[in-house]
Amino acid sequence: MTGAWFALYPPVGGGRGAYPRLLAGLRGHGHCHLPALAGRDGRFGEPAAARFTELADDLWTQLERELGDDRAPDDLVLFGFSMGALLATEMAVRLQRRGAGPRALVVAGCPPPHLLTGRTVHTLPDAELVAALAAQGTMPQFVLDDPELRAMMLPVWRADRAAVATHPRRPVVLDCPVHAMGGTEDPLAHEADIAAWPRMGRPGSSLRGVPGDHAALLERQDLMLAAVLAAADHPTEVRTRW
Structure with a gap:
C-alpha cells in the first residue's frame, strides 16, 4: 500500500475519537486525516452545521489542505460509518470532480445517497x-x-440529523471501487440498500453483511480496519481479503 493515506468521517454526534480501534490500526500504515467538525473537536464555540452542503463545504476545505505532492488524492482511502459514509462519499465525488478521485471508498451502516429516506428525527422534542x-x-x-x-x-x-435529512437524493457514480458493509438486522440501512453501494463504483467493488444491528456494526472496527487496509493495498481485491 505504498503511499496510501486515509480520511475517516464520523457518525452522528461523533468526532475525531469515533473510531479508536480503527485509527490505532491505521496509524502504522499511513497518514490519517481526521477532520474537525463544528460543535466538537475543539470547535465547541461554533454551531454544528444543520445543512449537508454547509457541513460538506467545511470538510472539503479541510481535506483540500491535506492534498499536495506528498499526499495525492489517488492514494487516499475514504471511510465513513452512518452519516460518515455520506460525508466520505461526498468527498469522493468532489475529488473526482476536481480531476483525480480517491483510491477507494469504504462505507458502513448507511444507505447510498439516492436511497436515503425522509427521516425527520431532528424535529422531535429533546426527550424523544x-x-x-x-x-x-x-x-x-x-x-x-x-x-x-x-x-x-x-x-x-440535532444538527447532524438535520444535515443528513437535507442530503441531496441523487445517484452517485464513482471511478474508484466502493466497498460496503452493513448489519444484517440494521433498521437504518437495510440489506437491499447496502447492496446498492457496489453498483456505484468501478469493477472490483464489494459487499459484506455483518450479523447484528446498527450498533453491532460499529463495534466491528476490526472488520472496518481489514476492509480499509485491503482497499489501500489492492483496491479491487477486497472481496478476498475481509
Missing part, C-alpha cells in the same frame, strides 16, 4: 430525540446518562 438516538445504541452511554453532557450534545445531534 435522545430516546430515538439511544435506541440505535451508538451514542456513548456516559453522555446519555449525564444531564450536562447530554444538554451540551443535543444541538450537535
Whole structure:
C-alpha cells in the first residue's frame, strides 16, 4: 500500500475519537486525516452545521489542505460509518470532480445517497430525540446518562440529523471501487440498500453483511480496519481479503 493515506468521517454526534480501534490500526500504515467538525473537536464555540452542503463545504476545505505532492488524492482511502459514509462519499465525488478521485471508498451502516429516506428525527422534542438516538445504541452511554453532557450534545445531534435529512437524493457514480458493509438486522440501512453501494463504483467493488444491528456494526472496527487496509493495498481485491 505504498503511499496510501486515509480520511475517516464520523457518525452522528461523533468526532475525531469515533473510531479508536480503527485509527490505532491505521496509524502504522499511513497518514490519517481526521477532520474537525463544528460543535466538537475543539470547535465547541461554533454551531454544528444543520445543512449537508454547509457541513460538506467545511470538510472539503479541510481535506483540500491535506492534498499536495506528498499526499495525492489517488492514494487516499475514504471511510465513513452512518452519516460518515455520506460525508466520505461526498468527498469522493468532489475529488473526482476536481480531476483525480480517491483510491477507494469504504462505507458502513448507511444507505447510498439516492436511497436515503425522509427521516425527520431532528424535529422531535429533546426527550424523544435522545430516546430515538439511544435506541440505535451508538451514542456513548456516559453522555446519555449525564444531564450536562447530554444538554451540551443535543444541538450537535440535532444538527447532524438535520444535515443528513437535507442530503441531496441523487445517484452517485464513482471511478474508484466502493466497498460496503452493513448489519444484517440494521433498521437504518437495510440489506437491499447496502447492496446498492457496489453498483456505484468501478469493477472490483464489494459487499459484506455483518450479523447484528446498527450498533453491532460499529463495534466491528476490526472488520472496518481489514476492509480499509485491503482497499489501500489492492483496491479491487477486497472481496478476498475481509
